[in-house]
Amino acid sequence: MATYVLIPGADGRAWYWHRVVPMLRERGHAVIAVDLPSDNTAGLAEHVDAVIGAIGDKASAPGLVLVAQSLAGFIAPLVCERTPVEQLILVNPMIPAPGETAGEWWDNTGRAEAARAFAAEEGRDPNAGFDLVVDFFHDVPQDVTDEAMSAEASGPAEALFTEPWPLQTWPDVPTRLLQARDDRFFPLSFQRRVAAERLDGVPVEDLPGGHLVALSHPVELADLICRTEASP
Template identity: 55%
Template sequence: MSTYVLVPGAGGSAWFWHLLVPELEARGHEVIAVDLPAADESAGLTEYADTIVEAIGDRTEVILVAQSMGGLSAPLVCTRVPVALLVLLNAMVPVPGETGGAWWANTGQAQAMAEQAAREGRELPAEFDPEDCFFHDVAPEVTAEAFARGEDSQSDRALEEPWPLEKWPDTPTVFLQGRDDRLFPLPFQRRVVRERLNIPVDDMPGGHLVALSRPKELADRLEAYRIRHIGPNVS
């Protein structure tokens, strides 16, 4: 049996994974969705990694899945505990010494997002609209539940700290991108990941929140990665 450890993006809420968890459990795996201390102004990337490491405990055959901002903290975990596979999902990929706040300008994210909107014949809202950017392909009932929960707080500290690793960990790493992501468009991610990790970017239907919009398809893709990199046996 493999253990999937799921790391959320900004806001740090394990709720993001609540539709994916039963899909993976039904396939015979242990699944741990991590709540990060994102609202804690004293918590930075090290504390996020501490939380993930504590959740993993002494488990082995761990598949670590990191969504969006989770790409900043998950690699730190790989230097501290055995991780069989790191799956980056619509993720930020930092370089040594770069802050999460600087990542946006350094990578040209704003221009890429505007160019993607133009290709699709969309106009970007004058002010950032999370429903338009994140929930455009999420079922209305799931979107309603998300907004009823309220916005998860995200402190600035984790975005202000320089990324502490000197290089990317040696852990086998794959990158999966939603091809309908409006925040991190697929062409943008292909460029950034090629420049920073020199690995291919796989893609699947869905926007930035594929765990909410396409949990079954995402589980299928994760299982394909598991079989390819770890093996097919589930006990």
């Protein structure tokens, strides 16, 4: 049995994982879904503290696995420096480089160009501005979308985007990268390139769904999370 610690992305709410949590528990695993700080001045240290606090006395439990969505790719590796972790699973992640801020990551990786190219491939307007529904919720069930939209507005702390990522190397923890094939924000081909550049030797395991894959394809995501080894 594993203990899965689910860290949300920019939205910061444990709610993001609410469709995946019961599926992992049905498989006999312990699950901790983390709420991240809502304070706009909370930086990387405060976000790591929030994850550590949520783990609590489970820190000494065997089989601790961090599952990090999107922006949490900047946070989860720092948690690995604070507590023993058996595995780190990145989902549609931002993969940081040493000394890079989350604000710099976008231009450094060429994400915008990749997203425009993917839009053109799909027959969408590559020059259209960001649209929350089109880019994030395009494959999320309507009732789940409605619930998300009715919640109080939340978002990442500005401080997260200005602090350099402090690690010089990726933590010595077995790492997997799960990427949704229909992610319009971080296209699959883009993630394969960035992973090759920044996570040498870590394969990209793909699954159906868009950027909010825990909301749109929770069954497939839970199945893939529970695999003990990366797909060939």
